[in-house]
Amino acid sequence: MQSKIGPVDGLDNDGFPFIGANLQNGDIVIGKCAESRVDHSIKLKHTERGMVQKVVLSANDDGKNFAVVSLRQFSSMHGQKGVLGFLESQGNFPFTIQGIVLDIVINSHAFPSCQTPGQLLEAALGKGIACGGSLRYATPFPTISIDPITDQLHRYGRAGFSRWGNERVYKGRTGEMIHSLVFMGPTCYQRLTHMSEDKVKFHNTGPVHPLTRQPVADRKHFGRIKFGEMERDCLIAHGGAANLHERLFTFSDSSQMHICRKCKNIANVIQRPVPGGRKITGPYCRFCESVEDIVRMNVPYGAKLLCQELFSMGISLKFDNEVF
Known part of the structure; x- marks a missing residue:
């Protein structure tokens, strides 16, 4: 395989995207073609999108070259994925005596439950630095103890700060002081988008397995969540037999099969000659060698x-059938 020549859809001359490029579903992430000019480019699936983080070119032990393109999407640095529960105008948000208005109010129980104390330490360290502190060594490799951070907040903090950096805030609606101490600090927070198209759980029509x-069942292949045994039990308990038959049969893999009522074997649909030199196609029982007593199920x-x-x-199966 050789790289596609010339930039295609934002790719460089080697067929790779630029660092920082914003790729959407359907865009080419690795452009390549064979010597016969047959296109073998790799495109993003309909559920994949993001910005190019890095492009890695390497080879395995057999000497075959391969490329890895990493994409990133917006999220918190520490993996703190809090769902936004309520939107409020800026005038109703709490504010400090200096006039600083909060942007996001997060529950303190989110840090121990999600095991993301790094975001809290980031906010405390950033608050001390913003107040004039000098402790700024914040790489992910060493572990900064809590005592230097709290000492920095206590030393460089404005009036009203406690040792832990908590301060008084006031209600945005009435201007009254909130008696509880609130910790405020700068932190890197990026928004995760949750769109309705990413939450769709069913389809009336869609692709099926060829076999x-x-x-x-995979959303990457335009599938959705399959109707399982637990869902079946719920419909049985609620008496939804018609809906159960529709979900598991009509909208799934409905098919027809011919059965010979005489020998109870499967009758195949074949093309056979008839008197007059003609050929007709229809169900025929090879065991009884006749077309009589064949029903469709x-x-x-x-x-x-x-x-x-x-x-x-x-292994031959025999079927019992009754005509209602």
């Missing part, structure tokens, strides 16, 4: 596939 003809394609696979192993 079983059942709907696929609605069955899931998975059951039909299982019968055909067992028949290839020398």
Whole structure:
């Protein structure tokens, strides 16, 4: 394989995206083509998007070259993914005596439950630095103890700071002082977008598996969450037999199968000659060698596939049917 020549859709001359490029679904992330000019470019799936973090070129032990393109999406530096529960105007938000208005109010219980104390330490260290402190060594490799951070807040803090950096805030609606101490500090917080198109859980129509003809389950392949046994139990408990039949049969892998009522075997649809030199296509029982007493049954394609696979192993199934 050789790299595609010339920039294509924001790619460089080697067929790789630029660092910092914003890629959306369907964009080419690695451009390549064969010597026969057949395009083998790799595109992002419909659920993938982000900014290019880095491009790595390397080779394995066999000497074959490969490339790795890393994408990033917006999130907190420490993995603190808090869902925004309420939006409020700036005039109603709490403020300090200096007029500083809060941007985000986060519950303190989020740090021990999500195990993200680094964000709290980042806010405390950043507050001390913003107040004139000199302790700024904040790489992820060493562990800064809490005592220097609190001493820095106590030494360089404005009037009203406690030793831990807490301070008084006032209500935005009434201007009254809030008696509880609130810790404020600068921290890097980026927004995670949750769009409705990423939350869709069902489809009336969609792709199916080529072998079983059942709907696929992976969202990357335009699938959705499959209807499982627990969902089936809920519908049975609520008496939703018609809905259960619709979900698991009509909208899944509905199929038809022909059964010979005389020998109770599967009748195959074949093309056979008839008197007059003509050929017709229809169900025919190879065991009874006739087309009499053949009925058509609605069955899931998975059951039909299982019968055909067992028949290839020398196992023949017999079916009992009744006409209602």
